[in-house]
Amino acid sequence: MNVKSMVLFIIVWLATATTGVAEERVRIDVQAKEKSAVYDKECASCHMAYAPSMLPARSWKKIMSDLSNHFGDNAEVSKEVKQQVTAYLERNAAEHNDGRYAKSMLGLLGKQETPLRVSGTTYFKLMHDLVKPHMVAMNAKVKTIARCNACHHQALQGKFNRMDARIPDFFKRGNRFVPDRLY
Ligand code: HEC
Numbered sequence: 001m002n003v004k005s006m007v008l009f010i011i012v013w014l015a016t017a018t019t020g021v022a023e024e025r026v027r028i029d030v031q032a033k034e035k036s037a038v039y040d041k042e043c044a045s046c047h048m049a050y051a052p053s054m055l056p057a058r059s060w061k062k063i064m065s066d067l068s069n070h071f072g073d074n075a076e077v078s079k080e081v082k083q084q085v086t087a088y089l090e091r092n093a094a095e096h097n098d099g100r101y102a103k104s105m106l107g108l109l110g111k112q113e114t115p116l117r118v119s120g121t122t123y124f125k126l127m128h129d130l131v132k133p134h135m136v137a138m139n140a141k142v143k144t145i146a147r148c149n150a151c152h153h154q155a156l157q158g159k160f161n162r163m164d165a166r167i168p169d170f171f172k173r174g175n176r177f178v179p180d181r182l183y
């Protein structure tokens with residue numbers, strides 16, 4: 001191998017190695033193929049807009065049917081908006097998505113189960129086995145597990161990767177998270 005081909009080889013190797021890493025960075029992409037301005041406007045004022053594929057259609061239907069009594073808040077909308085948003089969520093629900101998240105979530109969901117929380121599914125709970133209440137409720141930078149973007153920096157883009165998940169003021173030591181301030 002002469003110097004020229006050696007340099008070329010290194011350049012190609014670096015290029016493929018870095019794209020490999022870039023791809024690996026996003027393990028889970030829940031971004032909906034169809035966007036809805038109404039959904040983003042009406043359902044992302046108090047919290048982030050959750051990806052429709054994170055719940056089955058029956059869950060969205062149930063959530064949308066009781067908005068005046070929405071986790072202790074009143075999130076009621078007009079009849080037209082409700083129809084539009086419900087249809088959007090149902091069309092893009094987990095059953096109509098072949099991504100990793102939807103498949104895994106549905107795979108672990110009982111037929112009779114209608115979770116009202118993204119964080120209420122078995123899949124979600126298994127994924128967050130290492131995340132304990134004191135890292136969330138008692139952590140002023142997180143407060144609630146429903147704030148995905150507190151720990152997943154690309155959550156608003158619908159992208160998740162366990163390697164990139166960070167709990168503010170905690171660090172991962174072996175297989176658990178410990179408070180920064182203790183070290
Ligand atoms: C007036 C504020 C408000 C609006 C508007 C609102 N929500 Fe919520 N929502 C809440 C609160 C409060 C919670 C509970 C958050 C928590 O437990 O930390 C919540 C939780 C949720 C959850 C469960 C999150 C989880 O996994 O724990 C879903 C799903 C949800 N909302 C869907 C919607 C949809 C769909 C809309 C639009 C129709 C909407 N929300 C509009 C206040 C709101």
Ligand code: HEC
Binds near residue numbers: 027028119135149165
């Ligand atoms: C308090 C921080 C925190 C919050 C809030 C949080 N997560 Fe996580 N999440 C984590 C951690 C930490 C992991 C990785 C755990 C591990 O290393 O096993 C994780 C893992 C995941 C994974 C698995 C990623 C993979 O590569 O397999 C998904 C998907 C996920 N979270 C989605 C969510 C969603 C959706 C929400 C909001 C409803 C959320 N998370 C809220 C900390 C959080």
